[in-house]
Amino acid sequence: MSYCVNCGVELEESQKSCPLCAVEVCNPAKPYDAGVLKPYSSHIARINRRVERRFDGVIASVTIAFVAGICIVADMAYSAGADWSLLVAISLGLGWMLFVTPFVFDRLGPLWFVGMDMAALIGFLYGLNRLTSVEDWFTPLALPVVLSIGVLAAIGIIVIRAQKLRVFSAIAWVAGLLGTFVLTLECILDRFLFGVCSFDWSFFVAIPCFVIALIFTIIARKVELQEAIIRRLHV
């Protein structure tokens, strides 16, 4: 056994120097052996770097706000009022909401992001309509389409999370919701273009979607069938 000549404590065999005062161990009777097993593992666990991502998000937010501000100021300085710069600003705002907020608000659940993204998309399309066209296509067309996407996405998330669905059930739900969306989309388009809701081309998309949903629902309920499929398709 070796002692620290400075602190007077006995040192564990694997210590080359005293961990308290860093004085090197000097024991002629028992020289330091680097091969002795250490009391702790040498593997260092990594900590996830979410904090840095949040910091990156804040930097990106400030940059986007700065660019939007510069555009508006420049536009107002060189023309009578802001016009093109507002398009830039709402585009940047939409981009910020879609791509930067997940980094800044990393504790929020997916439902929050669906809500925020839908709100941003509605705001963007409303602004686009007001700035580029005198005809109102936002209220009869864009708003119902975006809302239907948002509602169906929210239903999908709630169902998949609440029921803790496995892959096959999740695919069934996604296919079913996709079929529903296509039907809704054609109805909205028909009402906008012709004033009446009728189903035509959407059936050709919706029916395969519903069939896929049905097949995957059946597979999800049959464990033996799932295992047989996984066994034969495993990579």
Place this chain on the structure above:
Amino acid sequence: MKAPKKDWYKLDNAAKIYPVIMNDRWMSMFRFTAHLTRDVDAALLQRALERALERFPGNRVRLRRGIFWYYLEQYTKPILVEPDVNNPCTPIARGKELFRLTYYRNRVSLEVFHAIADGGGALVFFKTILAQYIRLLGVQVPATHGVLDVDEPPGGEELEDSFLRYSRMSVLPSRAESRAYKLSGTPLEPGCIALTTGLLSVDAVKTKARALRVSITEYLAATYLYALYLVQRAQPTRRKYPVKVSVPVDLRRYYKTKTLRNFSQYVNPGIDPNYGEFTFEETLAQVHHFLRYMLTEKNLNARMSKNVSEEKVLALRLVPLWIKNRAIMAVYLRTGENTFTTALSNIGPVELPESMREYFTRFDMMLRTARKNAIECAVASYGDTLSVTFTRTIRQPHVERLFFQMLVRAGLKVRIESNMEG
């Protein structure tokens, strides 16, 4: 009384703070390590954990956010034992189980997030896992000495919030305390943590403490306080702050409860250098009398009641969690960590059933440093081995050096080991 099967649990009164103050780099965690006489068999340890977990549904949980409070939800995925690492008590990923069972050579370690249990509760879980492991080696181990019977169903009282049950709500003292000295230094690399364990003879320390007419905890706390006091005195700062050590107290000693969740309080003995120069003897006397004065059922109940009374205010409970988080964090920074320099947790002697004892040589306890404190200390003993483990997030080991040098000068033999490359 058998516990009703539940899929989720409310956090207990003390646990409510921990999810709020945690972040991606830090969680309030602690760890027990058992040293066996032979190398650990990971497969057997895994089987022991799975069997023991059936008895501890309150530990097989993950943390979820509610609208008004965080809560614990049953974790259904398998929980695996892991190889140990050099920097223990790293934060647990979100949505995962709230403890970690690791192994390295002849050591088994249990790391626990404070939201599910305190040291007293987690030690029962740890001892039950170890007992199950020893049973799998072919040894008969009775369910005594804090080892629970894994064949019995979980008891209802084991999952209760004993703070709510025992607080009397009559006396509500102020929680305000003066700001304490904070140890500073060069931070270690992010994620790294320095561990220094000093091993002493329990009998020798007990003899020394008795000669001074104090308990082992009082003796170690006074030595620790004095080391911190000397470090502050050596620093060229204009203003001196009181040096205070937070000492957790297991309330199970005062109440007949079987809870395995948090049920502890803390008191902060200290010395104020603004009052003048202190000697070690004066520091020891101050710690001794402070702890004897504070550690009474009445006093501890009053402190506990203060926390419970705040939780019971309906207007506060109805505040959404994201607002509540900010308010709790503000209060914590002002009245929590700011009021003590460091913590010293003494889990006391670890008792095991007779047939298990020969398989173990030592038990250690370690605390993850608090959010803003650079150093913490934890003590455990087994047989005649007293283990004092310092956890540090700064490079300078001045406090441990002074602490152990004082023990050596007092005539105690100290053996040191560390996770840092020496």
